[in-house]
Amino acid sequence: MSTTEDRWFHRQGELARDGWESVVDASLPGWEHTGIRIADLTDGDTMDLADRGVERIIVPLAGTFRIVHHHHPGEWHTRLHGRSSVFDGPTDVLYLGAGTTAAITGEGRVAVAEARTTEHRPWKYIPPQETPVELRGAGRSSRQVHNFGTPQALDAVRLIVCEVITPAENWSSYPPHKHDENKPGDESRLEEIYYFESAPARLEGNPDAADGAFGMFSAYSSPAGNIDINARVGTGDIALVPFGYHGPAVAAPGYDLYYLNVMAGPDPERAWLISDDPAHAWVRQTWDGQEFDSRLPYTHDDKKGIRR
Template sequence: MRNGSEWVYGPGDLAEGGWESVVDARIPGWQHTGLRVAELDGSADSGATVALAAGDVERMIVPLAGSFTVEYDEQGAATASQVLVGRASVFDGPTDVLYLGAGTSATIGGHGRVAVTEAVTAERRPAAYLPASAVPVELRGGGQSSRQVHNFGVPGALDAVKLIACEVITPAGNWSSYPPHKHDEHRPGVESRLEEIYYFETAVTRGAEAPAEAAPFAVFATYSSDERPIAIDARVGSGDIALVPHGYHGPAVAAPGYDLYYLNVMAGPDAERSWLITDDPAHGWVRRTWDADGMDARLPYASTGSAASTGAPASTDTTASTEGAPL
C-alpha cells in the first residue's frame, strides 16, 4: 500500500504472475470489480503474453500504450483474434478496446502497457470491438475543472452486464473527479451502489521542457459519507491504484506542470447497470460556475502524431458537457 492508506497501492504491490498489478476479490472488502495491468515486451524472440482464464467475470481490454493482439475463446465458439491498434500513450486521445463477456478465456500479446478492466457476473454477453473512432469523447466541466472523458465502457456505449469503464485526462493544474461525489447507496433513480477503481498515470504537460529529474504527480482524496470510515489523502503517480469501496471521492488534482490520466472501473450489486451519483452538498454548487468559466483551450488531447504512426486518431469529435457524473 501507499500513502499510509489501505486503499492505495503502488506498481508491484499487487503483482501476480506476469501482471504488474491485479485487483480482485482477494483484497479484503473488495467484491465487484477488478483490474489487471501488464507491461509486455512483444519482440519476436520473447513470446511475452499474459493469459485471462474463463470464469464468471466480464472484461474490457484497454491498451494504455502500444499495440496488442488478443486471441480469445468464447464458450462454444471457435478461437477468434482481434488486433488492438492502441496508441502512443494515454495522453494521445482514445484507443480502440475489446469487450469479452463472462466465460471467455484470452491471451494478450504485444508491446507496451495494457489494462484489463473486470466486473463479476455469471451472465454472458458476446465479445465486441470498439474502434477508437467510435469512442464517445466528452469535454466536461469548465475553467480549472475542465477535463476530457473517453466513455468507451459506460451505459449507452457498451452492452455489458455490470461493467462500467471510462478514462479521464486532466491537464496540468486542473481538478477532476470534482465536486466530490459518492455512489454507495441504492436509491432508485437517484444513486446507485458502485465500487470504483482509479488507475493513474502522470506525465510532464504537453509542450513543457522539464529537467530529467522531473517527477510527475497528482493528488487524490476520499472521505466518509456515513458511519463507514475511509480516508485517502494521497500523492499518486504512474502505476498507482486507488480503491473506493464507499464514501465521497475527489478531487483528483493534476499538479502544475504535470498532466493526469486515470482509468475508472465500476460495478456493484444493484440489478440495474446504472451510474448515478450524489454530490457532497457542501460542494455541488460549483457545477453552476462551469458555463461562465468556459472550456480549457488545451482540450481536447488527441494524437500528437499521425493516426498511422501512433494508432490513435489524429483528431477527435468531441461533445462539450457540464452534466452527468463528475469525473
C-alpha cells in the same frame, strides 16, 4: 499513512501477482465486484486471462497488442492498434463477455478491467472513432472523458469503464461525490477503481521530468463507511473506493494526470448515478459562463506526427 489509506491505496507494484504489475480482484479483503490487471509486455510475453466468471474490457495504455479469445463457438484473433500513451486520445478496446478465456501478446502497457458475472454478452471490438469523447466541466475543472465502457456506449452486464485526462493544474472528480447507496433514479451502489498515470504536460512539459510526474487524489468517509485517502499519485498507483466521497483528482502544475475508472456493483440496474457532497455541490454552478480549457481535447494527428 492512515490505516484506511494503507488498505485502499496501493503504490505501483504493491499488488503484483503472477507476472502482472498489479491485480485487484475479490481476493482483497472488503473487495467484491470489480477488478483490474496491469501489465508491461515485451515481444514474446503472453498474459493469460483464464477466469470465465468475469466480463472484461482490454485497454491498451501504450503500445499494440494481439488478443486470442476463446468462446462459443470457437477462437478469434483481434488486434488492438493502441496508442503511444494515455495522453494521445482514445484507443481501440476489446470487450469480452463472461465465459471467455483469452491471451494477450504484444509490446507495451495494457490494462484489463473486470467485473464478476456469469451472465453473457457478445464480445465487441470498439475502434477509437466509436468512443464517445466528453469534454466535462469548465475553466480549471475542464477534463476529457473517454466513455467507451459506459451504459450509453456498451451493452455489458455489470462493468462500467471510462478514462479521464486532466491537464496540468486542473481538477477532476470534482465536486467530491459518492455512489454507495441504492436510491433508484438518484444514486447507485458501485465499487470504483482509480488507476493513475502522470506525465509532463503535453504542450509545455519537460520530457526529462517524467519520473517525477504526479497529481493528488482524495477520498473520505460517508455514512456508508469510513475511508481516508489523501495521496500523491503517479503512474501505476491504484486507489480503491468501496464507499465514501471521492475527489478531487488534481493534476499538479507541469504534469498531466490520467486515470482509468472501473466500476460495478450489486444493484439490478447498470447505472452510474452519483450524489455530490452537499458542502461542495454549489461549485458546479460556478462553471456557467466559463470557457472550456483550450488545451483539450488531446488527440493524435497522424498526418503531422504531432500530439496536441
